[in-house]
Amino acid sequence: MLRAMGNGAAGIVLALLVIVGVNVYGGLLVPVGTTDKIEKIEGLASAGSSAEPELSFAELLQQASADDGKKVAKKCVSCHTFDPGQPAKVGPNLANTVGHDKGSKPGFAYSAALQGLPGNWTYEDLNTFLTKPSAFAPGTKMTFAGLPKAKDRAAVIAYLASLTENPPPKPQP
Numbered sequence: 001m002l003r004a005m006g007n008g009a010a011g012i013v014l015a016l017l018v019i020v021g022v023n024v025y026g027g028l029l030v031p032v033g034t035t036d037k038i039e040k041i042e043g044l045a046s047a048g049s050s051a052e053p054e055l056s057f058a059e060l061l062q063q064a065s066a067d068d069g070k071k072v073a074k075k076c077v078s079c080h081t082f083d084p085g086q087p088a089k090v091g092p093n094l095a096n097t098v099g100h101d102k103g104s105k106p107g108f109a110y111s112a113a114l115q116g117l118p119g120n121w122t123y124e125d126l127n128t129f130l131t132k133p134s135a136f137a138p139g140t141k142m143t144f145a146g147l148p149k150a151k152d153r154a155a156v157i158a159y160l161a162s163l164t165e166n167p168p169p170k171p172q173p
């Protein structure tokens with residue numbers, strides 16, 4: 001009698017295990033077609049990242065167009081003029097900037113911060129300055145947060161170079 005009950009209980013436990021086991025296994029099964037979709041999505045994701053690899057500043061500058069830069073420069077025109085001979089606004093006129101002495105446009109009252117910057121405006125220095133002006137020249141009067149996109153900076157610097165007589169050669173990638 002006890003043995004029979006024991007067997008019965010064992011049978012029920014076994015049955016339960018089978019049911020639980022099937023359910024767990026069933027849950028692991030993925031609907032037909034889903035893995036294909038996942039592979040496709042992963043494929044698209046990696047295709048997207050390889051389409052836009054990290055380019056160096058020199059590479060971006062080489063690909064940059066002055067026309068695109070003129071569009072980016074809409075963010076600057078409230079404070080700057082760009083064409084040669086135009087007057088200063090809140091900031092100095094930006095023609096003939098690349099390769100020229102920093103903070104040296106005649107008739108503009110620069111901050112001590114900008115006047116104190118050593119050397120000429122290289123392409124690289126413009127890139128760093130325009131990323132975050134207050135970091136490159138702490139205390140600058142240029143209250144502009146910066147251009148976070150490397151492509152925008154390269155474009156606007158290409159535009160500045162197009163407005164410079166005899167600009168220095170662009171850095172080689």
Ligand code: HEC
Pocket residue numbers: 072073075076077078079080090091092094097101102103104105109110111112113114115126130139140141142143144147156
């Ligand atoms: C809110 C006004 C403002 C905006 C917007 C602005 N700037 Fe300026 N910028 C200034 C001022 C003011 C100075 C002079 C800074 C100083 O003396 O500290 C300056 C200085 C500069 C200089 C240094 C010029 C030199 O002769 O050494 C460059 C280059 C420059 N700006 C580029 C840009 C570009 C490119 C943009 C747009 C992406 C821009 N700025 C947006 C106000 C502005």
